[in-house]
Amino acid sequence: MNFWEYLANRHQQLLTDAYQQASLVFQCMLMATAIGVVIGVVTYRSGWAGNLATVGTSAILTVPSLAMIGLLIPLVGLGVPPTVIALTLYGLLPVVRNAIVGLRGVDPTLVDAAKGIGMSSAMRLLRVELPLAWPPILTGIRVSTQMLMGIAAIAAYASGPGLGNEIFRGIASLGSKNALNQVLAGTLGIIILALLFDAAYVVIGRLTIPRGIRV
């Protein structure tokens, strides 16, 4: 069976895996974004808190993904929970760091102007600071997504969903007829998904970044 025959044969399974992978990354990314932006908003005003958040989230990233999932299994069991927790944690760093950099990078005279015309601090954040910091935050989300797409493959180790299953199955049956096809299908699938997500972010950027600050 060559690779194309393999694809034609297994497309049902592959599509399901791809869908699950996409849905997993998407949902984890939503959580990472929400948590990351909140961490950024809470910490950016103070020097040490912001640095602590950046250092903390990058420390998480240095934990090998296999080890992270392995450590989570005894705590939350197999399947979806350890995968989601691990991916969300990994996704934090780029979002947190870009949120802090973006919010700190807002022109102080604009913040001054916002205060001066009578905006409350919540309004200032929502109407001025976050919209202006949104392009770098979106970049962070984009980087994060690419990274999670790869890491999500490891989820199969904890019986999680996704294209990682293909890869692990292939590796486990190394030498058999379909081993290479399986690894190849899983890997290519992940790459294609990553590219599709990236394209989606370009569209999201066009839609959400106000025309006045689009470069």
Add this chain to the structure above:
Amino acid sequence: MSETESGGGAHGATIELVNLTKRYPGNPSPAVDNVTMEIKAGETVIFVGPSGCGKSTTLKMINRLIEPTGGRIRIDGEDVTDIDPVKLRRKVGYAIQSSGLFPHMTVAQNIALVPKMIGWPKGRIRDRVEEMLDLVGLDPGEFHGRYPRQLSGGQQQRVGVARALAADPPVLLMDEPFGAVDPITRDHLQDELIRLQHELHKTIVFVTHDFDEAIKLGDRIAVLRERSHIAQFDTPEAILTNPADDFVSGFVGAGAALKRLNLSRVRDVEITDYPTVTVDDPLQTIFNKLRSSGTNEILLLDQRRRPYKWLRRGDLMRARGSLARAGTLVSDTVTRDATLRDALEAVLTDNTGRVAVTGRRGEYIGVVDMETLLNSVHELLEADRLEALEAQHELEEARAAQTHAEQEGPGGEAKA
């Protein structure tokens, strides 16, 4: 100057600063020390002083962007020192250097911000935005949907002022608003502000380090030295002719008398009549006039009575009776609204030593010459001097009442 003070009551609000002080932790001497000042409704007051003298800090304490550590602020008699700062700021317009427009919002959205915050209905906001754009001299149809980066610096600044005035606040604070634009645009914007203020009669507090700007815009100028001590608080005329001390005169800079000429108009001085003839007059009449006038020269007007040429005795002879060739063309005229400085400039460059004054359609009204200019200027300066002495006296009395300020005053002076 006094007309805005009396006529502006309905539009502006008084601002009283009482012993206003700002101390920063860890710094033994206050950044702003005990400023007491009364700003009348509808008046334009300029804070001017060297960098770091605390003028901006003082301004920002009025809308409490910087919280004072001591003293009171009263706007229109109401003590606003302890009210919710957000509420206060919505009643006080604020315009800053390089406009402070939000780049992600359109011009219309920027202007609509404050009216929206205080809950105006949509229709009213829409009308108001158009009205404000019109007021600052921008075409609403064209600029409404633009983003700030699509505007020139001067246009941005206009929108900044429109945003500050959108909710019709009685008070407008301006923190070096024209500091970042080129000199020509700045000049335009200053003229516009004068025009606006003529219509609106807001109470404007304006910070600048440019003394010429202060003279041009201010009804009164507060010259501040370090820690916002008031060195002199008076009309531009008084400060120019009678600076309170070396610090003020140093800040006024060279050429105070020349600057003073900017503050008076040709209408304020005596415009003398001068023998004139028109191009339609027969040559004989012109000859007779020249002979009988007792002056060496006569002003030739064109058909629409606009100054055309200076005719000298003998010019006609030399040109063999042809008006087209005789005399020297009038190179420069001034209107009655021109400043005395413009008039002086024209008198100096004109080789006859006088300049023709024209009306709205360029028609001849009279003539100003060097002598009238000199006499008028001397009179003006003398009057200013007396006025300034009086005001100075008042300031000193006020200072004496404030023992603390008096002790600080000479100390600051010695350092300056």
